[in-house]
Amino acid sequence: MEFNEPAGQNIFDRATIVGKPHQRIEGPLKVTGTAPYAYERHDVVAGQLVGYPVGSTIAKGRITSIDASVARSAPGVVAVVTTLEIDPLPLGFLNVARLFGGNEVQHYHQAIAVVVAETLEQARAAAALVKVTYEQEKADFDLDAAFERLQGTGKPSTDVGDFDTAFANAPVTLDEMYRTPSHSHAMMEPHASIVDWSDGDRLTVWTSNQMINWNRGSLATTFGLDKEKVRVESPYVGGGFGGKLWLRADEVLAALGSRAARRPVKLALPRPFMMNNTTHRSATVQRIRLGATKDGKLTAIGHEVASHTLPGGRGEDATAQTPYFYAGANRRIIHHLVDMNLPESSDMRAPGEASGLMALEIAMDEMAEKLGIDPVRFRILNDTQLNPSDPKVPFSERHFVECLERGAEAFGWTNRNKTPGRKRDGTWLIGHGMAGAYRGGPTLDSGARVRLNAGRLVVETDMTDIGTGSYTIIAQTAAETMGLPMDAVEVRLGNSAYPVASGSGGQFGAASSTAGVYAACLALQRQIAKRLDVENPRFENGHVRAGNTVVSLAQVSADQELVAEDTMTFGDFKKSLLLATFGAHFVEVGVHAGTGEVRVRRMVAVCDAGRILNPVTARSQVIGGMAMGVGAALSEELATDLGRGFFVNHDLASYEVAVHADIPHQEVIFLDTTDASSTPLKAKGVGELGLCGVAAAVANAAYNATGIRVRDYPITLDKMIERLPAV
Amino acid sequence: MKAFSYERAANPAAAAARAAQVPGSKFVAGGTNLLDLMKLEIETPVHLIDVNGLGLDKIVETPEGGLRIGALVRNTDLAAHERVRRDYGVLTRALVAGASGQLRNKATTAGNLLQRTRCPYFYDTAQPCNKRTPGAGCAALGVGAFSRQLGIIGTSDACIATHPSDMAVALRALDAVVETVTSVGATRRIPLEEFYRLPGDTPERETVLMEGEIITAVTLPPPVGGRHAYYKARDRASYAFALVSVALVRQADGAGRVALGGVAPMPWRAAEADAELPNGAHAVMARLLHGARPTEENAFKITLAERTLAGMLAED
């Protein structure tokens, strides 16, 4: 089914299930520990061995020798495969780091061997016995120096109007540098897989991955297999945040181990590998220049960013929102990709916007202050309904101003502290801050299959649920469309035997996959109509109604299972529009007057993200994003050893994500908006929007509390302490 | 993790004797530190002697009116003990500022004292570390290294790691004494002040304990009164090691005691610094942190220590 024009009035506008709160349907499995996560799938194949990786201990160079002889004869060891034994494996989709093969080392903890043994303990102990020698090469890990070098060079990605002149002539200007550190996805479940390639022919993978079809394709490419010989299952994903979009070393090593041992192998990457072997969000160095008229209209926007990547990668394009978010006739935007032998940088939740807004939304706060305009008002003044970089293109829906106004009201913005450093509560300095949020609203083609049997509907799609609530919203969509109750629908996800769906990433999953399920349900409806030989049937209360015909769905499918499949494809009409999601964040912090510790006290978020398919799961997405934003603002940083080139704090004790005690009362408001140009359900994504702008709102609140502006994340006490007033 | 053998000791003296007899053996208490280090092969004992179940899990009053805390008393139980809360409040506060509820349920008094540093390079066996491998060099002192969490005083050119315990900082302020039994069955009483060693050229030797020596208890002298406070400055509100922590016991006349965590290879206290307490935080830290040798990244700890104490004094 093709979605080639904006949706008109349809069943979702009078929905009784979609858009209503529903608890997660797979919740009981999760809280009873019976949802099968990859590493625990002991029953899927017999005779599983355990693999353990060996990682490179240098950042750049060549391996001159690997001696695995002691490891091979260690107790319980069945096989050892070293990278020197095989040719460099071809790269999977959008991968840039070599996952295995050959002697070249591109980054620390690159996988260079796998040990397979009867038990985890044996594999781990033997892995420590593998002896490696290297020829190390010098490498540079200094992003600041790279920015200095590249500043002003290169071809801008957006160059509209005449930025230089507009900036030079602007009566009020801002020109500041901002920095965001590298971030780790730091999800709870590490990359883990069970792989059966015992016969060296058919490859079966039970894994934790966000994108089944990409993964299947990447496995086929990597191992030179026909895609049909590769089977992938990933029904539950214990968090991914973009870290599990790609094929990673867990699958590759388990596969190679399985082929060598001729038995299935399971392998979880140890926690330090999450930081240094898999992907992360690159650090950014950002220069922002804003020019405005005295009455607060932006006239010039300059955004120049550097981020690091391995050659061929995409880094972290922190300029992502800058072409679109605010009005202004002149803008120049450029992202410098700096090749660096750090682990592979790639997508992490809201790639681009997350770090871009961390900087841009501080800059907006600073500019508002220079102008003497309320920061909420300043953003309203610079709202636009057209793509400012291409004014022929309107936004499909944009309710940013409403987000700002609703948020300000809910938060009590008018009663905020207006003079930085003036409001106190005992030893705590109190500050208020806000920021705008922007994130694209993409959709990807998405398919599904539905089976109706004795009145029960089974939905099958390779869509994944990464903790987001896919199971639930897909069930809601199918139930709504087919006129069935929720408990008559079963959802099966994350299996390459099912039709290819959008997968989960880029906040395209919810909108795309529900559209695909809708398409499949419509196909089933057509089949039923044909079977009953009726026209214009309605599906309500478990029955088909057409004219005088009323038949229960149980009856329709009593003697035979009815199966229908379809894929929602998204037409070109979207190219004439800009689809995006918007939000506003309001935050109160306390800053300890003695130590400079920043603690968040309350948060309000307002989201404009089209139809909210399920306010319970959507709220969970947004409060999770807000928590991640607090981490980004205050504590998360992959600390880079600039000499040795690796992330030093590679465990969850030292890479500090926000914990419960850091997260205060959170309020989430969803605007009652729909976007008919997005999907038939008029929905967009919200999972990444919840993160966008949060850190800047915290940063602005910390400034408001202290009068000290920190432009270098995370805002840790050491960055303020020398400038705090005497105790 | 390397394969190891395991036994349960019958009593403290037997445990100590066995430990001396079997080279490469270690005691295991809560296991919250030791087992992690074993998995990473930072600790590689060949034999574990389980000291749970030796009856060392009691807190009793001493004849002098102090407390004798068994080596195996869990951090949770110690923090919740009525006398501790009433008379040694700084200890309860320090304990609950440490780790997480789950860890404190397992962690023991002796294990907490003997937990190893959290220097990130110590935790990565691919990096040179004098504490792990004497003579290998110190990655944390390398050019471009990450040293923000590490020590500023009492450190050496061989090692700048800190001791991470919160509990030990409070115990230092309380003049606690460590009671042990040696491998030949002798009892020793070691004031906490003399218990830890500075790294010097031998950062691998962290305490004065001898081969096989087992901790049986920690004793607290009779209560000193005063107001007790513990402030742990950290990057997140819970489950984080201290950047700087301050244990403070302060009498009505302004006299008192100050001990610091997060700055040195041991809880850091000095009598001459205590004496400056009536003169304020600056005077105390001028003494206590005299001779500090921070790195560029952790020099803020000097200001932080002073401001933390100043804040505590202001609140009093």
Ligand SMILES: Cc1cc2nc3c(=O)[nH]c(=O)nc-3n(C[C@H](O)[C@H](O)[C@H](O)COP(=O)(O)OP(=O)(O)OC[C@H]3O[C@@H](n4cnc5c(N)ncnc54)[C@H](O)[C@@H]3O)c2cc1C
């Ligand atoms: C994620 C994390 C966060 C943490 N955060 C903090 C924190 O914020 N603050 C803090 O203070 N601590 C923190 N800890 C550390 C925790 O307090 C220690 O792990 C714990 O106190 C160790 O006690 P245990 O009984 O488990 O020791 P074990 O791990 O059993 O033993 C530790 C050492 O003590 C030796 N030992 C044990 N008992 C005896 C004995 N009777 N005689 C002689 N030697 C003995 C062992 O041989 C071993 O070398 C944290 C730990 C983790 C894992």
Ligand code: SF4
């Ligand atoms: S500071 Fe000490 S513990 Fe850290 S790497 Fe150096 S020697 Fe090892």
